[in-house]
Every structure is written in C-alpha cells, then in structure tokens.
Amino acid sequence: QVQLQESGPGLVKPSETLSLTCTVSGGSITSYYWNWIRQPPGKRLEWIGFIYYSGSTDYNPSLKSRVTISVDTFKNQFSLKLNSVTAADTAVYYCAGLGLRKYGMDVWGQGTTVTVSS
Amino acid sequence: EIVLTQSPGTLSLSPGERATLSCRASQSVSSSYLAWYQQRPGQAPRLLIYGTSRATGIPDRFSGSASGTNFTLTISRLEPEDFAVYFCQQYGRSPWTFGQGTKVEIK
Numbered sequence: 277q278v279q280l281q282e283s284g285p286g287l288v289k290p291s292e293t294l295s296l297t298c299t300v301s302g303g304s305i306t307s308y309y310w311n312w313i314r315q316p317p318g319k320r321l322e323w324i325g326f327i328y329y330s331g332s333t334d335y336n337p338s339l340k341s342r343v344t345i346s347v348d349t350f351k352n353q354f355s356l357k358l359n360s361v362t363a364a365d366t367a368v369y370y371c372a373g374l375g376l377r378k379y380g381m382d383v384w385g386q387g388t389t390v391t392v393s394s
Numbered sequence: 395e396i397v398l399t400q401s402p403g404t405l406s407l408s409p410g411e412r413a414t415l416s417c418r419a420s421q422s423v424s425s426s427y428l429a430w431y432q433q434r435p436g437q438a439p440r441l442l443i444y445g446t447s448r449a450t451g452i453p454d455r456f457s458g459s460a461s462g463t464n465f466t467l468t469i470s471r472l473e474p475e476d477f478a479v480y481f482c483q484q485y486g487r488s489p490w491t492f493g494q495g496t497k498v499e500i501k
Contacts, residue, residue, distance in 0.1 A: 320492050320494045320495060321483070321492040323489055323491065323492070337395075370438055378426070378427060380429035380441040380444030381429065381441055384438035385438060387438050
C-alpha cells in the first residue's frame with residue numbers, strides 16, 4: 277500500500293522560499309500523478325499543482341509564478357518550492373496521489389503545517 | 395476556473411438518519427472526474443467516491459450521483475464515525491478545484 281510522508285520546515289519567514297518534500301513508500305512513483313494541496317486556516321482546500329514521474333507538470337494559475345514542483349525518481353520523492361511567501365501562504369500542506377486511471381486522489385500524506393511569520 | 399458550491403454548510407442529523415449533500419459546479423464537469431472526500435478533525439482527506447463509484451474499502455452506505463452540474467453524496471444511514479466534513483473536488487479541468495465543504499454534525 278502506497279504511503280506518503282511530508283517533511284520540511286514548519287516556519288518560514290516572509291519573502292523567503294517554502295520547501296517541502298513528499299516521500300513515497302510502498303509503491304512505484306511511476307503509478308501516480310503527484311499533487312500538492314494546501315488548506316489555509318478556515319478556508320477550502322486549494323490545489324497547487326501536480327507532477328508526473330516523467331517531469332510533466334500542471335500548476336494552479338493563481339500560484340504558477342511562484343511554484344515549482346519537481347520529482348526525484350531515484351529517491352522516490354517529489355518536492356514543492358513556493359517562493360516569495362507571505363502570511364497568506366500559511367496553511368496545512370498535503371501531498372496526494374491521483375492514480376493513472378484517475379479514480380480520485382486515493383493516497384494522502386498526513387499533512388504538515390507551515391506558518392509564514394518573522 | 396470551475397467553482398464548486400456545496401450545500402448545506404452544516405447538516406445536523408442523528409445516527410441512523412440519511413444525509414444528502416450537494417455540490418454544484420459553475421460549469422460543466424465530467425462526472426467521471428468529480429470526487430468526494432471525508433475529512434475528520436486533524437486528519438487528511440479520505441477518498442470516498444469518484445464519479446459514481448465507491449473507492450476501495452468504502453462502505454456501501456455511501457453513494458454518489460450526478461445530474462448535469464449537480465452532484466450528490468448520500469449517506470444512507472449515518473454511523474458515529476461518519477460525522478465529519480465532506481468535500482467535493484473536480485479534476486476534469488485545470489485548475490482542479492474543491493468545494494468549501496459540508497460539516498455533518500450530531501444533532
């Protein structure tokens with residue numbers, strides 16, 4: 277069974293870069309579209325973007341200018357970088373997988389809280 | 395961007411009752427790419443329904459239906475563990491979007 281684990285700093289200063297990594301275990305990194313999703317306090321879930329193991333990506337236009345998602349197939353990891361962060365980027369960040377047959381996002385990390393504050 | 399609007403915001407019901415949750419899309423969405431998730435406090439979302447199919451391991455008291463731009467999640471008889479927040483999501487057209495959620499609480 278595929279499992280995901282997010283890792284990265286829980287506190288980021290304004291204007292700096294938020295960096296998170298999601299480690300995939302129990303399955304192949306080639307079998308999913310790998311997503312980053314966030315949930316600001318009291319707000320709805322927001323899709324940030326996805327990457328396929330080949331490196332193809334799709335990003336939410338609202339964040340596209342600040343986001344990079346990358347994949348490391350050797351380490352079975354994919355990563356998120358969000359630059360020039362502000363307090364509005366404070367959220368719980370989830371990594372999640374959408375299977376190639378697109379039967380919903382059936383695997384999620386437990387989520388990691390990132391706070392943007394000086 | 396496709397906006398998903400869920401109603402009601404909160405549903406107050408008793409165990410054993412039937413819950414009907416609505417998700418309306420601002421534009422046409424392929425029903426194949428509309429999913430429902432359950433989120434309990436402090437936990438990640440859990441996939442319940444994709445299209446009108448139950449995800450692996452989901453009890454048959456959960457069902458999904460679609461009519462045009464209106465989508466419905468039905469829980470036939472609420473169990474204590476079903477009191478949670480439910481989200482719909484469309485992933486047929488980028489950017490993928492989520493509804494704001496419906497909280498099912500114990501009456």
